[in-house]
Amino acid sequence: MKAKFTFLVALVFFIVGYSPDTFGIFNNTPSLKPFPVIGQQKEPALVKIKELDDSFIIDLKYATTDNFTGKKIYSQDICLIHRNTAQKLISAHKEFKQLGYRIKIYDAYRPYSAQRILYDAAENKSFLADPEKGSNHNRGAAVDITLVDEKGDELPMPSMFDEFSKKSRIDYYNTTRELINNRELLGRVMIKHGFKRIGNEWWHFDDTKAKQYPLLDIPFEDFMDPRPSGLLSELQSITYPTYLCTRCRVGRFTFC
Numbered sequence: 001m002k003a004k005f006t007f008l009v010a011l012v013f014f015i016v017g018y019s020p021d022t023f024g025i026f027n028n029t030p031s032l033k034p035f036p037v038i039g040q041q042k043e044p045a046l047v048k049i050k051e052l053d054d055s056f057i058i059d060l061k062y063a064t065t066d067n068f069t070g071k072k073i074y075s076q077d078i079c080l081i082h083r084n085t086a087q088k089l090i091s092a093h094k095e096f097k098q099l100g101y102r103i104k105i106y107d108a109y110r111p112y113s114a115q116r117i118l119y120d121a122a123e124n125k126s127f128l129a130d131p132e133k134g135s136n137h138n139r140g141a142a143v144d145i146t147l148v149d150e151k152g153d154e155l156p157m158p159s160m161f162d163e164f165s166k167k168s169r170i171d172y173y174n175t176t177r178e179l180i181n182n183r184e185l186l187g188r189v190m191i192k193h194g195f196k197r198i199g200n201e202w203w204h205f206d207d208t209k210a211k212q213y214p215l216l217d218i219p220f221e222d223f224m225d226p227r228p229s230g231l232l233s234e235l236q237s238i239t240y241p242t243y244l245c246t247r248c249r250v251g252r253f254t255f256c
């Protein structure tokens, strides 16, 4: 009976000129939409934050093995950020400095290719943006940060960075007043300067305008000085495989 029904539906689709899979009726394959990921800067959207304000402390965790994957994900230790987001972060940093603190940056711009590597590596996917949608980190418009005191020591927070537990939530209150105050100070000042918090990561802040900026897959090497070439470039393409077809932006390989 089911086979007969399926045959009839397929016949109708055939007659009207559609493949049954057009609507994803017959299998569970997710619908793949064109996915604009930009591989080169048409305008200088990304900037090196240190060149604008060298008082930030940079500790890019994914450029080291000190992250939840235990592997070095970024090929270069270069902290990049969208230029408009940078202005907001610098103004927040000014306020923190007046209070005797400085911002330590764990992550900022993350190439789209790296998002997929992290997503595939994570056991708990709820802490990472689905690569099908992209992350605001891929836009250069999100930062993972904490605060350090005048001696450079991190302020204690309710959880470690990238700790995938309820202690990382911004509504976790089963801890000391000091830890809550530190987390809320970070959140309050960032919101004042044009950022949004997310529920499950106290360290993550999205630029409120993030969605206005495109997803990017520009390799860090484009920001090296001087830019490498030849054999090194080939090695980089291994480090940063192109997951999306460069023609249709839908397929999973360089050319689908």
Ligand SMILES: [Zn+2]
Residues within 6 Å of the ligand: 107, 137, 142, 143, 144, 203, 204, 205
């Ligand atoms: Zn983040």
